Amino acid sequence: MLEERKRSIDISPEDEDKIIKVYGWALDRRDLGGVKFIILADRWGRVQVTWVKNKSDPNVETALDSIKLNDVIEVSGRVKKTPQAPRGLEIDPIEIKILNTSEHPLPLDPTERIKSNLDIRLDARPLDAFRPRVRSIFIVKSALLGILRDFFHENDFVEIITPRIIASATEGGAALFPIPYFDRVAYLAQSPQLFKEQMVISFERVFEIGTFFRAEPFNTTKHLNEFTSIDIEVAFADMYDVMSICEKMITYIYDKIFERCRDDLDRLDLKISKPQVPLKRFRYEEIISKLNEKDVKVNFGDDVGSEELRNLEELREEYYFITHWPSKIKPFYIKMNDNGTSESFDLNHGSLELGSGGTREENKEKLIKQLIEKKLNPSDFSYHLKAFGYGMPPHAGWGVGLERLLMSILKLDNIREAMLYPRDRFRLEP
């Protein structure tokens, strides 16, 4: 089937008068009596099929007349040059087969001329993603996945796969889904944190891009219960080293996205400009001062999230880092300073947090002390702590949410736009 097929983008002026076979969807049709048009769409583009009374094959008229919107069709025909048609070429049909029919009314307009609300779109995601703008978002997401992995492989990172089913709550917290696992209870991992740290012993530079889980009952436009995390961990590195890797990654992404996704970015009709590096860096305390100046009351030790950051208009469209968060709001594995700050950072785009990272504590005794300070039981972390006796190098790393990163690049206003089948408290289907 595939071998004899011609994709829409492969039809060229050299095919004039040749008989070709195309497959796709009937995206539009017009009947002017003596002339009948079908616009056939495949993933790569569109081609016009034009039937002319007394010129084209009379046997295909019946098939042509029975085609409904979004039916799946196979068309064999002769390529003709026509200035009016898209790309100057059209097909004079010799044989048309309807391979599968669509059911009407469709839940969405596949041409995207009629807008639908997000819930209806997500309920009919396969048809929603067929629509050009939505399709472009996910083609960019696919390209982004390729670009990210190229970046890490080129920079000599080892790709690892860590478990999704884990024995104990990694960072404490109620944010875990429990699973009955044979005779025990297990949990769904919320990040590869502990495993990626352990793996710097063997591989020094590791990355993972995978699905992780948060069990909180979120109800926002930027949280999902299942999301994709981009994670790295690097031996003999501190927070400044991995912030600089993060900056390089962002530059790399923008360069390659422009190269690989020109058409899809055009279709999304966005003004995208490559961020300047080095990105701005603010210490947590500077951000607090800035906010206090704007009469947003935040004290040292308070979390600073989207709601507060939305007040900093000057950072609205920018990527930037906030560093040196208070130790008390950071997890146990971050390197803590004596003055109550920690060797940590967040990566933000405007008011949206994309990810966070830091220098990790590599000293086993200090780590145990920090576990206890965070009211966690070191014995729950025995396998992890053991690894700190195997030759644990100083290390640092970060995690960035892939869907949030995509939101920042494509200026999406709801994270559900960046996930084919989002999972939230109320949505478990399709």
Next chain:
Amino acid sequence: MLEERKRSIDISPEDEDKIIKVYGWALDRRDLGGVKFIILADRWGRVQVTWVKNKSDPNVETALDSIKLNDVIEVSGRVKKTPQAPRGLEIDPIEIKILNTSEHPLPLDPTERIKSNLDIRLDARPLDAFRPRVRSIFIVKSALLGILRDFFHENDFVEIITPRIIASATEGGAALFPIPYFDRVAYLAQSPQLFKEQMVISFERVFEIGTFFRAEPFNTTKHLNEFTSIDIEVAFADMYDVMSICEKMITYIYDKIFERCRDDLDRLDLKISKPQVPLKRFRYEEIISKLNEKDVKVNFGDDVGSEELRNLEELREEYYFITHWPSKIKPFYIKMNDNGTSESFDLNHGSLELGSGGTREENKEKLIKQLIEKKLNPSDFSYHLKAFGYGMPPHAGWGVGLERLLMSILKLDNIREAMLYPRDRFRLEP
């Protein structure tokens, strides 16, 4: 930290007499009285640090003497040419810092000279993966992940991410882990099957490489409860088209693995030869006849697994397909023929099944009929069935287990060798 560092492989004869800084692990040491050696290992290789009494810096002797096996160290020193040292270069130390110590006795010999059993190794995986041969397995796995994605991106596949948390048992079966999901019960996905099929409407060619789950209480050397699946689905394709994509992928993998992983393959000391394509193809009935000839009793309709296939010695080291399996042992979404066979295939390597695929049923009415025949309730599949009214093209696809594929390439005899942190009925930690 990273910027001033020199990796072992970057030290070259041009560095002679320069002062450099290296980081790594003390893999070995010798003390000949007047001359003391440390072999420093990093991920990329090894470098010898040689201290000579009355020639080298006397201040580093104490640090040098206190170093234990697998301690993490930082060495600054002058590069010297020495024919006896690995690669003809060594370091005369000026400053040595112990960055972190190891705890002795270590659970494993990091140099791999002393063998350990698999359970001990898996309990101490970060140290196990530090050992050269084990490390090489996972560096090849990382390369394989990159190669696979390159292949799919080059062949215009769109990378998709489908949900791991799903609302209903996709293929029936008890092989699902249930999860309490807010007020409902959800399941962990065992494959992206239904979602990838839906997505051929939008993207025509999709792939996903991700972690999936099987809840069976396996106790074999080739099953895990959490594994990585390589999945594709292609519109306007049948089983022969996707078998040919599979063959191309295998050829591509072998070409690129030889290119990218020469050193790691050498370290594993394997005789690897690129498979000839097209791969051999046997119909299920032919395999049955072959087995019956060898007095292995199998009837039409029986499953044929590793145990039976082990009798076909002529296929021991080969990749091959078994096609046209009986409909009754295939899932509902496979295209069934009238004669009791189906448009399906398995990819095998010797007696090991690596994956399976087939032409899918694209007709909604037939699909509902097949669901009922398999004793499944069509209403549990309502979102999936809806997609078959949106313009579902004929399509085909397959899924291949990444860890099994790696087993076949590297001739591993236990799938746990191919997973950093394997999950089975008895192993949920580390």
